[in-house]
Amino acid sequence: MGFLSASSSIVRFDARPAARLDRDALCEAVNRRAFREHDEDGLPKPEAFGWVAIHDALVTELEPSDIFFQQYVVLGFRYDRRVAPAKLVRLETRRAEAERRQSQGLERLGRAVRKEIKEEVAARLLLRALPSPSLFECAWDLDRHTVYFTGKARGPREAFQTLFRETCGVSPIPVIPYLAAERVGLPGSIVDAVRAVEPSRLARPADPPAAAAAASAAAAGNGSGVPW
Amino acid sequence: MKEDFLSVVEAKRFLGREFLTWLLFRVEEDGGRLQVGDDVVELALGDRVVMQEEGEKQARLTLFDEGDMRPELGAGLRGGKLIDRARIAVTRGERRWELSLDGGMLTYDSLRCPKLGDRDAALADDPRALFENDLFLRLADIEEVVGFLDHLFASFCQLRASARWENETLPLLRAWVSDLGA
Numbered sequence: 001m002g003f004l005s006a007s008s009s010i011v012r013f014d015a016r017p018a019a020r021l022d023r024d025a026l027c028e029a030v031n032r033r034a035f036r037e038h039d040e041d042g043l044p045k046p047e048a049f050g051w052v053a054i055h056d057a058l059v060t061e062l063e064p065s066d067i068f069f070q071q072y073v074v075l076g077f078r079y080d081r082r083v084a085p086a087k088l089v090r091l092e093t094r095r096a097e098a099e100r101r102q103s104q105g106l107e108r109l110g111r112a113v114r115k116e117i118k119e120e121v122a123a124r125l126l127l128r129a130l131p132s133p134s135l136f137e138c139a140w141d142l143d144r145h146t147v148y149f150t151g152k153a154r155g156p157r158e159a160f161q162t163l164f165r166e167t168c169g170v171s172p173i174p175v176i177p178y179l180a181a182e183r184v185g186l187p188g189s190i191v192d193a194v195r196a197v198e199p200s201r202l203a204r205p206a207d208p209p210a211a212a213a214a215a216s217a218a219a220a221g222n223g224s225g226v227p228w
Numbered sequence: 229m230k231e232d233f234l235s236v237v238e239a240k241r242f243l244g245r246e247f248l249t250w251l252l253f254r255v256e257e258d259g260g261r262l263q264v265g266d267d268v269v270e271l272a273l274g275d276r277v278v279m280q281e282e283g284e285k286q287a288r289l290t291l292f293d294e295g296d297m298r299p300e301l302g303a304g305l306r307g308g309k310l311i312d313r314a315r316i317a318v319t320r321g322e323r324r325w326e327l328s329l330d331g332g333m334l335t336y337d338s339l340r341c342p343k344l345g346d347r348d349a350a351l352a353d354d355p356r357a358l359f360e361n362d363l364f365l366r367l368a369d370i371e372e373v374v375g376f377l378d379h380l381f382a383s384f385c386q387l388r389a390s391a392r393w394e395n396e397t398l399p400l401l402r403a404w405v406s407d408l409g410a
Contacts, residue, residue, distance in 0.1 A: 003366045004359075010336040010370060055359050069360060072367065139367055148370060152335060176237050177244035177334050177381070184382035193389035199242040199282055200398055202249065202405045203306045 001150050002054075002076075002137040011157060013147040013172035014179065015140060015164070026073070027064045029167045034060040035078040037131065044082055044127060049159045051167070052076040057135050073140040077149075077163070079156040080133045084125035092121045136160065140168075147172050241332040242282050245310035247384045248331030250397075252301075252311060253404050264379045267320055273297075274315025274326065279304040288312075302408030313337075318373055325373040334381075341369035 001008050035050030053059035053066045054076040067073055096117045097109055109117070136151040138160065147164070149172075151157055165171045173179060181194045252273060254262060260271045277297060279289045289304050291297045305311075312332050318325045328337040344365050351358045387393050 003370070004362055007338045007340050010339055010374075011333075012335070012374065054363070055356060070364065074363065139363075141367075141371075144371075148367070152337060173233075174237075175334055176240070177247060177331070178236055178240040180334055180378070180381060181243075181385050184378045184385065186382055186385055190386060190389045194243070194385045195240070197243070197388055200246060200393070200401075201308075202310070202398075202401055203308060204402050204406050 002135065003139065003148075003150060005150075008150045009152045011149045011152055012175040013149065013161075013164075014145055014175055014183065015147045015168070015170045015172040016145045017140070017142050017168070017170065021142065023064050023068055026168065027062060027067055030062055030067060030075065031060075033163055033167050034062065036060075037080065044129075044131070046082050046126060047080070047155075047159070048082070048131065049077065049079040049156070049163060051163070052078045052135075054137055071141055071143045073142065073168075075138050075140075077136040077138055077151075077156070077160050078133060079136065079151075079159055080131035081155070082126060082129045082131045084122055084129045089118070089122050089125060092125065093118045096121050138164070146175075237333075242310065243388075244331035244334050245280065245282075245312050246331075246388070247381055248311045248314055248329060249305070250384055250387075250401065251316075251380060252314065253401055256404065256408075257400075262380065264376050267376075269376050270317075270319040272317045272319070274317060274328075276313075276315040276328065277301060277311060278313040279309040280312040280332070281307075281309045296409070298409035300409070302405065302410055305405040305408065318376060320372075320376070323372075325369070327373070329377065336370075336374065336377075339370070339373070341366060341373070 030051050033050050035048070035052050037044065037048055039045050050060070051062070052075075053062055054074045055066070057076050057078055059066070067075060093114075097114060100113070100117060101107070101109060134151070134156055136149060136156060138147055138149045140147045149157070149160055151160065161172050175183060178195060181191045186194075251271070255271050255273060262269050262271055275293060275297075277291045279291070279301075281287045287309070289300070289309060291300050291304075293300075301311075310331075313328055313330045315326070315328050315338075318327070323342040325339065325341055327339040330337060344362055347358065348361065351361055387397055
């Protein structure tokens with residue numbers, strides 16, 4: 001899901017770049033954290049993420065010209081998850097436990113041994129599991145101190161925030177309403193006042209009973225309200 | 229720090245929900261035509277609204293309808309819920325954006341921007357330049373719609389922080405809620 005997709009979800013972060021941004025140093029930092037499918041031992045990881053070129057997700061050696069684009073830093077972000085199917089882990093664990101009992105002539109295995117077996121089985125199956133990749137994009141507007149990221153799901157979003165902080169040396173802060181008040185050009189006194197307000201009650205005191213009746217009537221009318 | 233931030237997110241989520249509720253009130257009251265700086269922008273409510281209660285219960289209600297959602301919207305608001313997410317369309321001249329605005333988090337889901345304009349024929353042989361051209365135009369589209377919504381959020385904040393909120397806006401909002409779909 002990217003900026004040029006027909007439809008994309010955008011999360012906005014606040015990130016103030018250093019006064020003097022060293023483009024070559026940033027590019028080196030990006031390349032150090034480019035996407036790698038395997039860890040240092042050449043083994044697959046349950047979760048792997050890193051930078052890729054925004055114009056081609058297979059490009060993981062980036063030049064400054066791949067990253068710097070007018071006032072933006074633009075990057076692709078690849079996030080892979082590798083999961084061994086839970087049912088297969090259970091079945092293979094049972095098989096491994098039975099083999100261990102037989103080979104050691106035991107009737108039962110202790111909890112610690114069973115846990116160890118389960119971890120071994122999960123790790124073994126993980127080596128054979130295929131990764132499920134997701135591609136996202138980010139654009140850091142250096143002039144407006146704003147990062148746009150095209151993913152909302154918690155796992156990739158948190159991984160992105162961590163990677164961005166490690167790479168760029170600045171924590172991207174999600175622009176929630178409380179923080180947005182500061183970014184929209186309001187005087188400090190108004191920002192402080194807005195942050196201090198308590199929730200307003202929009203229903204009149206006499207409204208709630210009528211609301212229940214109306215809600216029942218509406219629900220009975222077309223059934224489109226789905227409480228969950 | 230992280231826990232502090234999360235507690236602020238939760239405690240102040242109502243601010244964005246009140247903004248979204250006020251925005252729909254403005255759409256109803258002003259016929260959807262809003263002055264944003266020097267521009268007139270039209271806002272319209274789409275076919276999906278999620279309402280959520282504040283507090284521990286946080287009961288949710290999802291409305292999805294191609295017809296008139298006012299009766300259920302009114303019932304939800306009178307029951308103490310606020311609008312948490314709404315599908316909206318923003319139109320400026322011939323340009324139109326569609327998005328689901330998450331008021332609680334101020335994120336823009338399922339954003340559809342106006343079609344990219346005609347491409348420069350000189351770029352036809354250079355896919356990389358074409359991509360960069362499209363990307364720049366799309367980022368400008370995103371910043372434009374986010375800018376409109378920021379402008380409206382600033383108007384809301386000014387109002388919310390002033391005595392006018394209690395004295396003028398809140399009575400009007402309550403009357404609107406009371407009559408909505410009743």
